[in-house]
Amino acid sequence: MSSENFLGKRLDGVEVEWTVLGDERFVEVANAARRPVKASLRVTGDTPYYGANNIQDYVDGYTHDGEYVLIAEDGSASLESYSIQYATGKFWANNHVHVARGKRGLNTRFLYHYLRIVDFIPYLPNKDRSKLTKGEMLKIPLPIPCPENPKKSLEIQAKIVRILDAFTELTAELTAELTARKKQYNYYRDQLLSFEEGAVEWKFLEEVFDIFAGGDVPKDALSESETEEFNIPILSNGIGDKSLYGWTDKAKIEKPSLTISARGTIGWTSFRDRPFFPIVRLLVLTPKIRLNLKYAYYFMKTIENNYKVSEAGIPQLTKPMIKDIKIPLPCPSDPEKSLAEQARIVAILDKFDALTNSISEGLPREIELRQKQYEYYRDLLLSFPKLEEVDA
Known part of the structure; x- marks a missing residue:
């Protein structure tokens, strides 16, 4: 069944309750345990230390243990695409993220995907600062499908999560593959541009x-x-x-x-x-x-x-500052052979470059397409009737 058919069938005639993140029936805010630690005072360990946008370090100890969504309090890298992170197991949260999770009736992973389509700008002071206070965060609307039937509601949420997670997992696999290919590319580039003594002539940039x-x-x-x-x-x-x-x-x-x-x-x-x-x-x-x-x-x-x-x-x-940098030219005694060797190296590196860096071909293009596909289905699956539409 397609995602469109699933959504239409499962939500046809189903009520949607619009509540807010501050509704303690569905959401637990676990900010009290957050604790910032200066880099110089952190004890190295295996626990991820989360900041506003990503994992900043790995430390000993933890502030939280479980499944949570981390919402940037300040310092989000982008206001239009607000920083939302998903954390499981033991982790350390500093004071630049709000920490929340779903209670019975709300799938935490569903909450994570939903928050990624929320426009956070109206909840920021003066609309031009990236400081999201807890009070403002608690006002953010939250849709609960089929509220009168918690079991069915969780089934709907879980189905949406499975569809969206399938896209994110594929993107993660492709990203890991791209990282490996880039390492491979850098390795071969360095090998191809490393020469034995006497095999090249080193010329200053200003000579070339x-x-x-x-x-x-x-x-x-x-x-x-x-x-x-x-x-x-x-x-x-x-x-x-x-x-x-x-x-x-x-x-x-x-x-x-x-x-x-x-x-x-x-x-x-x-x-x-x-x-x-x-x-x-x-x-x-x-x-x-x-x-x-x-x-x-x-x-x-x-x-x-x-x-x-x-x-x-x-x-x-x-x-x-750069004129005296030296560049190696292979086969210095034979200009034509030198050009042929340069062309051979370029042909090899061009293939790696196209695979790793081109936006129109190779893995980056595939990742971009999968990300757009995820965003399309995310917006489709999480576009519930708005509060005013429900009331009408």
């Missing part, structure tokens, strides 16, 4: 590339969206789409190049194979010798976390 920093934004020719006239991307620091500042009508860099974030995401290296316009917070490396640019890109990715930046003022990279 023209290096310069991005300039000012072309304010007289700037568009927020791509048009027929403004079709040249304006790039700054950032990862992926976050590096896109806007669009202009004339490229500053015509040749394929590498870019390195000079601020914020310091060291993040990107391969650019179309004309673009670089602006501040970005360093550009354009080849001035024959080499496979993708090979250089893969090597630069191995060192992007190793840059030394000044601790005075705003941390940033500059040309003088």
Whole structure:
């Protein structure tokens, strides 16, 4: 039976009672046992130590034991997709999460899935702060299907949980597989870019590339969206789409190049194979010798976390800081053989890169699709008639 048919059949004519998280018939709030501990004072152990968004540490001892839902009190990474966590067994909760669980008549896992579709913003002070007080949390509406028949209500809740858990388990398996593939990719990348002494020639970056920093934004020719006239991307620091500042009508860099974030995401290296316009917070490396640019890109990715930046003022990279970094070029005595070896390495790493990092193919795409599928069914299965609809 499809999820849609299940929902329609099981809820056809079934009443839904709208109550709130503060209803002690259904919800137990276990905040009293929470206890924050500074990192320097924590005793290392096997118990997960939960903060607002995730497990922050593993400690000795515990504050709670059982099945609970953790709702961020403050510090949620996102207000639109509010931080809701599920914890079982022994765990330690600090004071940045509210701790709650279902009583008889409410499946705790059902509560977890339901809270993930709740809009928490109306319950935050002034609607612009991420502090969710206990008093406000207790006002959040909670649907109880078939309240006059607790057994049937729990059956409905359990069925919904089984459907949604199937999607989350699949996503978790794919995520674990992606993590393993990334480790495999990093291993082979490091192996392929590790050379025996004498097998490569190490050249300074300034010998291989023209290096310069991005300039000012072309304010007289700037568009927020791509048009027929403004079709040249304006790039700054950032990862992926976050590096896109806007669009202009004339490229500053015509040749394929590498870019390195000079601020914020310091060291993040990107391969650019179309004309673009670089602006501040970005360093550009354009080849001035024959080499496979993708090979250089893969090597630069191995060192992007190793840059030394000044601790005075705003941390940033500059040309003088990177010009003396060395890059290995294989088969130095035979330029054609060197290019062939670079191409061989690139072909291998491209396959791993497509599998692990591409948004249009490989595991990341599959995970994205499964997550969207979960969200679709979650919204479908948990979209009960609203309070005003029930009253009508």
